[in-house]
Amino acid sequence: MIRQPHYLFGLLSVFWVVISTTILVADTLPAPSGQVVLTVSGEIQLTNVGDTAEFDLDMLRDLERTELETTTIWTEGLQHFAGIKLGTLLKHLGVEDGIINASALNEYFIDIPFEDADTGAALIAYERNGAPMSVRDKGPLWVIFPYDQSAHYRSEVYFARSIWQMDRIEIER
């Protein structure tokens, strides 16, 4: 992979976002160069490895970054998360509808309704408190909801959807 200057990287990401929100994506997805952290399969428009779209952390970081501060019931104190919105990822992959089936390293899986992606509530966090998360630390990817924002997200339904150590997503129609 060619190391590009950071500003170019930023510009590029803006470009991508603009492209992805204005024109339906028709590009090809670059192949991951680092360790794959997320494999998206199923009804997607964009693929890079076979029928799936594989992401390493850098690829995810290239997408629109969103930050969120909230407490969780699994951690102590206020946590600062950074990541991409599930909705952003799915749009990037040309997904406009469907059921999101998320799976984790420990074979936990849960259906996340598309609605949660659509509202922008679901965040695929790849950083916690300014550092990437290891597997021991529920990383590298952890789906987080804005629990502090509303009691709606402090229910068992959303706690169940807060899947950590997520490594696969399958989109079903």
Added chain:
Amino acid sequence: MRRGLTAVIVILFITIIMLLVMDVRKQLERLAYATSDNVQWFLGQAETEALALELAAHEALHNEAPHTGALQTRFDVYYSRIDTLRNSPTFEPLHAHPRVLENLDHIDQFLTKWVAIIDAKDNSFAQSLPEFARDASAAQDATRNVALAGIAIFAEIRTGQRNSISQTLTRIAILTIALVTVLIIVVMAMFRLAQIREQDAQTNLEISERMEAIIATAQDAVVVTDRKGRVVEYNGAAEDMFGYPREVALGANIVDLIIPEEFRALHKEGLAQYHRAGLSRLQEDSTGRLVGPGIVQLEAQNQEGRVFPVDLTLARTDSRDGEIFVSFIRDISTRVQAEEAMRDARDRAIAGEKQKADLLAVMSHEMRTPLNGLLGTLDLFEPDHLPKEDRHYLSVMRKSGQILLGHVNDVLDISRLDAGKMSMQNQSFDLIELLQDILDGQRARADARGNDLILSPMQPELHDVFSDPDRLRQVLLNLVGNAIKFTENGQVIVEAECHHGLGEVEIRVIDTGLGISQADLDRVFGDFVTIDSSYARSNTGTGLGLGISQRLVTALGGKMGAESELGDGSVFWLRLPMARPAIGDMEAPALPIESTGKDILPEAPAPMSVLLVEDNPTNRMVARQLLERDGHSVTEAVDGAEGVAKARDAEFDAILMDISMPGMDGITATGHIRQSDSETPIIATTAHALPTEAARFIGAGMNAVLVKPLTKATLRQAMIDAVTAKLIIVPGMPLSDDVINQDLLDELLEELPRERALDLLEKFSAEMSAFLTLSTQELPTDFDTLGKEAHRMAGSAGVFGANRLNLLLRDIQTAAQESHAELPPLLAQLPPVWSATYREFQLLGLVTDTAEAKP
């Protein structure tokens, strides 16, 4: 109080229930929005992941070419799980449990140990796989223990939470039941109250309907007004009485509705005053009726403007809408008309009676004068020179004339008695002597009819009694005369006895004559009554004798009656008070004014030096003349101060002291004189003859009181009393309402030289004219001068016998000094009274009709 308590209880219940509901809500919320993940699942998952790790370790151990990557991932996943278990606040309850802690410590050791090895990134992990597998097995056991303990602990916590909610719900239920119970009680109480209210309302309605029926059917008009006089109730009788229909009357002002126009302003002012003063002006009694008015007679007006008299009863009461006034009004036009008619009839009857009496008096008076002339002329005949026949005729004429004179005198007596013009004296005399005198006088007549005249033995007290001896003599003469007349060859007995000391003396004249029938006895005292025609022959009386007698006895304060049996004779009795009068009423020995004849005039006392203190020149002149005629020497003083000075300078045998004088009055002057001289008799001369006044004069040091106007007789009597040092009050001429007291005027004319008297009268007339001018000014303001002048003129009028004028002037004097409000009506009477007086003087030829003196 009770209501307040209920409210507090209800509020308390509601508050507690609210708090509990909030608590439940919070707890339910905690359940709804779980702050914890599904802990059981989480713990189960921990065990699963431990198992997965153990399995992966065993797989790697039995693999020929161990791939530690997958194992490492399992380890990391397990690590993550345990890390969360240790650090998440959700699992804090576990940390307090020793068994959990023990196992967690064991797992921690396992993780710490192997993290170092795994992270070393060399071959050491692959080489120690058998050991790792063993350790993982132990960790799996520990994890299972933690999970099992955790599940139990959280189950307990959940149970606790549920119990708490359940308890709270139970409390809410209990409280709700209690609240509902309280509310049911309250509702029942309310219902009961409402029932009572409704009953009350029903009762009130019935009462008010009954009241309305009463008011509607009342004979009297009932008008109820509010505080401002607006009509709020108006019944059918009121409609009939005032003509306004109820719809018009309601809301209208009562003043505009039924008060006659001329009283409206007054009425409104009264109402306004009432509002200003509140109840203080119109005090009410406990019944709410305004005490002041009671039933008042007013005038009301109906719609057509007819004004008619009404009886009004006004009651005040408080209603829900404030103060109201209930008026009960009765039209009394008919009653008032009847009353007026009756009054008119009565007035006419009285006037007729008076006219009759006046006519009688005048006629008798007018007849007496020529009759006296006739009889006097008859006496001029010298019977000796007349033939026998003529002498007989003359005798008949004289007898007839005397009988006629007797009748005229009787009638005159009756009319005077009825008019109350005859005054009675009250003096000391000897009743036994009087009776003896009468019997002695009648003895010849009794003998002529063969009658014995007997005087029964008397109680010695009767020697000294008080009454009017002349009137008594007249009565007894009549009774004894009658007894002799109607008895032949019988007895006439006179008895007297006293009861209650001399409080009641009974005198009886008893005869053994014909007697009187019961029927006649009732009318025997009537006027012009002669009982039997057969007596008419022997009785030449007018039939007025007993009528006069009875009137005289009544005037003397006594009673008279008769008892008789036909054929057995009669008893005529009279009962009179003859006790000595109380000191204040001392009038005796009164001089009979009616008979100021010279025969009873007292002897003049020895000549004396007299000080005459008198402010009125006319009075002064008359008194001087009277005194000098009796040979006294007179020194004059015109007021109290001068009187005191003259009394100090010279010695007098007696002092005549006028009471009311300008400057120092008679009482004060007497006080001054008495400081140095206690001897000289002082005789008060006053127009005020009230007993209390007289007592005051005596108290001031005076010896006698002489009531004006002065006459020769009274003055002489007073002079005698003064020197004999008797404490005495000499009554003056009683002041009747006559325009002129003829006797008094006659005496003045007799005492004074005619031209002198005429001079005085002319001067008096001129002064009177001047006084009239002064008093008839629009509004006299100088009341002091007016009073003094009136006093002076009254004195002069008294001297001339101008009674009516005298009385009026005295009233004016009093009013000028005390109550100015009474002045105008009195002053208005002055010109006509003066005219009448002047006319009398003219008729008597005492004044010439000069323009100057004419009133």
